[in-house]
Amino acid sequence: MKISDHLRDRLPDYMTMLFTFAAIVLFMDAFHVNTGIIISTGILFWLGNALCEMREIMRRKSFYDTLTERLEGLDKKYLICEMTDEPDFFEGKLLCDILRETGASMCEENLKYRNAAAEFREFIEMWVHEIKLPLSSLQLMVHNTPCENSDKINEQLRRIDGCTDMVLYYARSENAQKDHMILKTSLKKAVTAAAVKNREDLLLRDIALCVRDLGFTVMTDSKWLEFIIGQLMANSIKFISQERSPEISIWAEELPDKIVLHFRDNGIGIPDGDLPRIFEKTFTGENGRSGCRSTGMGLYIVKSLCERLGHNIQVRSQVNLFTEFEIAFEKNDFYYA
Amino acid sequence: MNRIFIVEDDTAVCGELCRLLKSAGYETATPLSFERTVPEILACAPQLVLLDINLPIISGEMILCELRRKSDVPVIMVTAASGSDEVISLGCGADDYITKPYDPSVLLLRIAAVLRRAGKLPMCEKWRDLAVDTAKGSLTRENTEIILTKNEMLIFRQLLSKQGKIVTRDELMTALWDSDEFLGDNALTVNISRLRAKLAEAGYNDAVETRKKQGYILK
Structure with a gap:
């Protein structure tokens, strides 16, 4: 005054x-x-x-x-x-x-909305759980009764599964609930699980997977990490280059204060102008618009999950050469105590 | 024959699961009601229990805890995509877990792995007159020894576990990828030809038969 x-x-x-x-x-x-x-x-x-x-x-x-x-x-x-x-x-x-x-x-107003959001989230979780049942039956049915379209049906089923997972993790990344469990997780196990889950899509496009030096354990939630790696894989699959044989390399390195997981593909890359914005919600960029179907949600969810888990994610890329994601897992003594 | 007890409340899923496991050479059993699951499991005395976590009346975790007090039968938990059920179920004494939706190849692989670990599948297997030594990666007869690479051994074991039946390429791929061998399609074909050549060299011609668009059969 x-x-x-x-x-x-x-x-x-x-x-x-x-x-x-x-x-x-x-x-x-x-x-x-x-x-x-x-x-x-x-x-x-x-x-x-x-x-x-x-x-x-x-x-x-x-x-x-x-x-x-x-x-x-x-x-x-x-x-x-x-x-x-x-x-x-x-x-x-x-x-x-x-x-x-x-x-x-x-x-009061705030609480009302918070309750509504929590209820909606609960409903989404329940719904995802529910939708997985018919999905499971269908997947088993296709396996039990193969037909000439089996592969195509399986591919579509995997797409549905991917979309529902996306919904689930989006609901999680938006709400500050404690539903992750940070435990010692083997990077190798997480990468293998993600690879096995996406094996058909990778094989279908003949993508070579080079995995090395993953003998580290980090403090993270294994399921979330699997989802994150799966999303990065899905991204690479979407943007492979037609000019060379596609390849994804995954490796880790240990620095004094952190362990860094590298995820690199030799796809079409991301233009410099788009690079700073790829983690933004619904950002599709040049690649998303030209040809490939892109929702702009995958990397946004990856980023928010990483933030929630306390990992730093960064991206480097050069058009027509490579895209490389780096996830840094801090070595925090506090976690290990 | 190994009997698998399936506790799953969705009838469609349950039916398909039974079909899948039967065609993979397992016997299956399901509970009549979800109220007395544990006594039913005990009465059935299965070699493995496939237990869903979301069940009516009593949750899968409760069943697992109750079961563990009376039996150490191997249990694979089927968890929803959400939450940290695995941690809880492994803490309760489950041997492994699998997430819905069921990836059939992965499920079969996990079941075989858990059965093997529990000693319900023979550790030292035989094929014709050859002894299979997974650790050494060799097939041996009195004076013949066939040395297989890791990949060839993985393929051979997968074929052997379903001897006389078709093993799909996806099943082979799943087994290889699950062991961190991320082979491409061509590499798998090459590995199978090499395996075939090695077996032929030792005098087992046409041991691995190709079924077009279906898979392979080890005779």
């Missing part, structure tokens, strides 16, 4: 006071009151007024200054009423009551 602002605000009052005082002086003069009395009355009048005004300014200023200062420091501004001390003047009390009431209503 600036004092000058306050004074400007009070200017009409001061003017009124001045006129009143002038009227009193004129009045007293008309009744031939002693000049000395007029002067002393004047001094007393203005001194008293100034004192009142100063006290008012002081307590307002201290209250509003603390309020704005705390507001600035607050991450969630709507919680300001919790941080405010009860002021000793009427207007301040009124303001506090209003703040408290709006805060409470805001919290």
Whole structure:
């Protein structure tokens, strides 16, 4: 609160006071009151007024200054009423009551949406679980009763499965629930599991998979990591180059403070202009638009899962040469304790 | 013959599972009700239990815990795609887990692996008059020894486990990839020809028969 602002605000009052005082002086003069009395009355009048005004300014200023200062420091501004001390003047009390009431209503509203989101998420999880049943039956049926279209049907089934997984992990990446379990996980196991899951798509396109130096354990959630690697594979499969025989290399290296998993393909690459944005939601970029069907969700989900797990993911690429993802698993003693 | 007890409440899935396992040479059994699953499993005395985690009345985890108090029969948990069920089920004493939807080849592989680990499948196998030594990677007869590479051994074992029946290329691929041997289609063909040549050299002609578009049979 600036004092000058306050004074400007009070200017009409001061003017009124001045006129009143002038009227009193004129009045007293008309009744031939002693000049000395007029002067002393004047001094007393203005001194008293100034004192009142100063006290008012002081307590307002201290209250509003603390309020704005705390507001600035607050991450969630709507919680300001919790941080405010009860002021000793009427207007301040009124303001506090209003703040408290709006805060409470805001919290209620917030809770309503949070509950709705949690319910929706629960429903999605249930739905994914439910849809996996007919999917399982279909997959088994195709296997048990092969027909000439078996491979094609299987491919479509895998697509459906991939899409439902995407929904599941999207729901998870958006909600801050603790449903991952960070445990010692073998990188090799996770990569093998992802490879076995995607084997048919990789084989169909004759993609060579070169896996080496994966003998590390990292602290992560194995299922999430499998999904992440699977997504990167799906991405590479989508953007293979027609000019050379496709290849995916996966390896890890140990640095003093972290273990880095490298995932590199020799596909069409990503243009420099698109590179910084590929982890953005629904960003498809040049590659996504030209020919290949792309939702722009896969890498966004990968990024948010990595963030949630505390891994750093980065990408490097050169058009028509390669795309390389690097996931860094911090060696944190805290986890191992 | 190994008997597998399937606890799965979705009838369509359950039926297909039975068909899959039967065609792979297992006997199957299912519970009559989901209220007394554990006594039923015990009465059936299977060599392996395939246990779904989401069941009506009693959850799969509860069944597993109860079962573990009375029996150490190998159990493979079937978990949903969500949550950290595996950790819990492995903690409860499951031998392995598999995620829905069932990848048939992976499922069969896991079942065979768990049975082998539990000693329900013979460790030292025989094919015709040859002794199969997986650890050494060799097939031996009195004075003949056929040395197989890791890949050839994996293929041979997979064929041997279903001797006389068709093994699909996908089943072979799954077994290889699951052992971190990420072979391409051509490499698989090459490996099979090499295996065939090695067997022929030792006097076993036409041991591996090709069924076009279906797979291979070890006779």
